[in-house]
Amino acid sequence: MNLMTFREDALLAVESVFAFSDFTRRAESLCDELEGDADLIQRYKKAWFEMEIVNGVALGEWEDDGRPLIWMEKWNAKYKEDALEVIHDLLLVVSGR
Numbered sequence: 001m002n003l004m005t006f007r008e009d010a011l012l013a014v015e016s017v018f019a020f021s022d023f024t025r026r027a028e029s030l031c032d033e034l035e036g037d038a039d040l041i042q043r044y045k046k047a048w049f050e051m052e053i054v055n056g057v058a059l060g061e062w063e064d065d066g067r068p069l070i071w072m073e074k075w076n077a078k079y080k081e082d083a084l085e086v087i088h089d090l091l092l093v094v095s096g097r
Helices: 003-015 017-033 038-064 072-094
Strands: none
Touching (some): 003 072, 017 072, 038 072
């Protein structure tokens, strides 16, 4: 995956629980593209795992709420800020920081 595309996708991922879930799923496979640097791979896996925690909790609550088509109010109030934080951490890793 192209780093610029990854960053663009990351910015859009916080728009909804569905976008974040999709991005989290796709971001998992990016780790397979990392080569050589064991420390980078480990930091990526840790950052991705933090994303997966936010994703799992948000999806669990969405399912508990009956899987509504519109869930923006709760996403924005409870999960969007955490999603931004974990995506930021993942982007720092990918950027080599």
